[in-house]
Amino acid sequence: MINPIITIGDATLSDGGRRVESTLKVDPKLKGYFVDTNFYAEYPINVSEAPPGILNIPALSTVLHFAVAYGADIEAGEVDSEYLKAAEEAQAYLKTCPGFESLKCATQIRAKATKAPSRASPRQGLLFSGGSDSTCSWIKRMREDPLLYMVWGLDIPTWWPEFWEKIRAKYVDELRIPNLRLVKSNLEDLYATNQLYTLGAKLTEGYRPTYSFSVNALGVLAPLAYLDGVGLLQLSSTYPSRHYLNPRYPWARYRPSFLINQFWRWGQTRCAEVDHEYSTTEKIRYFLKPYLDAGHRHFLRSCGNRAGLQERKLKWLNCCSCDKCQRTTSMLAINGIDPREVGFPVDGMHWARMRSDIEGKKWNPVYLKYHFEEIQSLITKNTEDYSGSRGLFNWLRGYRFA
Ligand SMILES: [Zn+2]
Numbered sequence: 001m002i003n004p005i006i007t008i009g010d011a012t013l014s015d016g017g018r019r020v021e022s023t024l025k026v027d028p029k030l031k032g033y034f035v036d037t038n039f040y041a042e043y044p045i046n047v048s049e050a051p052p053g054i055l056n057i058p059a060l061s062t063v064l065h066f067a068v069a070y071g072a073d074i075e076a077g078e079v080d081s082e083y084l085k086a087a088e089e090a091q092a093y094l095k096t097c098p099g100f101e102s103l104k105c106a107t108q109i110r111a112k113a114t115k116a117p118s119r120a121s122p123r124q125g126l127l128f129s130g131g132s133d134s135t136c137s138w139i140k141r142m143r144e145d146p147l148l149y150m151v152w153g154l155d156i157p158t159w160w161p162e163f164w165e166k167i168r169a170k171y172v173d174e175l176r177i178p179n180l181r182l183v184k185s186n187l188e189d190l191y192a193t194n195q196l197y198t199l200g201a202k203l204t205e206g207y208r209p210t211y212s213f214s215v216n217a218l219g220v221l222a223p224l225a226y227l228d229g230v231g232l233l234q235l236s237s238t239y240p241s242r243h244y245l246n247p248r249y250p251w252a253r254y255r256p257s258f259l260i261n262q263f264w265r266w267g268q269t270r271c272a273e274v275d276h277e278y279s280t281t282e283k284i285r286y287f288l289k290p291y292l293d294a295g296h297r298h299f300l301r302s303c304g305n306r307a308g309l310q311e312r313k314l315k316w317l318n319c320c321s322c323d324k325c326q327r328t329t330s331m332l333a334i335n336g337i338d339p340r341e342v343g344f345p346v347d348g349m350h351w352a353r354m355r356s357d358i359e360g361k362k363w364n365p366v367y368l369k370y371h372f373e374e375i376q377s378l379i380t381k382n383t384e385d386y387s388g389s390r391g392l393f394n395w396l397r398g399y400r401f402a
Pocket of ligand 1: 302303304305308318319320321322323324325326
């Protein structure tokens, strides 16, 4: 059977070399999956000195994960030879991974392989969202002074400039996070999301957090990381690698994430998922806690509850009522950090609501059990109290998740 084809037009530059655009031509069979075929990415610097093989990577990475899932081929002009090899290796590896059976993994990329002149240096880069994992990875590497890359268009949608502006102001104007590079792209806006989900249930679970998110997030940075001379571009892990080796964890079946991300590379830039020797609770204890104790201020952006944030008209930037906010506030409190200090406006109601949500099985109980078992194991009589957190922990210690 012949695979349908997605053709990626050569990247064009505008806005003083800061905006890269590519037009996609999509086989009629795939039309229902796309709502837009004009890709763009905006960078904080002029990227026109990056060779075409590197400039074509952002659009390619945006369609690559879809093509691999669907079984479509891709045609493009010049593409960096290292990236082409990485795409092939990652696909071959995905094919052997349990949990990804719904992905076709039959994509051929037809492009002219080119080699980019070396610009690499010992400089490190780190994908930075402001959440617990990337914040801790940044603190851990502070001495190496990594460049931090934050992408508007990944988990903050491009149609929500009010939210992006508040987050930008927080990190840039207020906290003055050094070396923060802001990128904007419609990489998530091209797809009809509901149609994507029809490609298979796996797509909504393991495929996105394990594969498509990082392909997108890393690929869109290619021209910038190349010109920045980043030799190692890092992505902080979500789960510790020891969990992937233990089938009792529900996410163990998606174990390839930290391995897949080691494949990505272009020019002299190599990507790696890092700090997977720690759980998020451990990262908070070993890196964030000492950082705050030393007198630094920080803000954690953990919440992904768009509806909740909109409802509160962005009065807070963490909703405090979704499962992720509940988990994060618990990890902070158990490590002796007042959640209010880092952007979570908790009060006594927060902990009471959390108990009733857990008892009422509001969140997926299978995931909850494993998320909270580490917190349960850390509760002691001396655990600090933050607006009633101790009461919640005393109850949680004896609670048995189903
Ligand atoms: Zn939330």
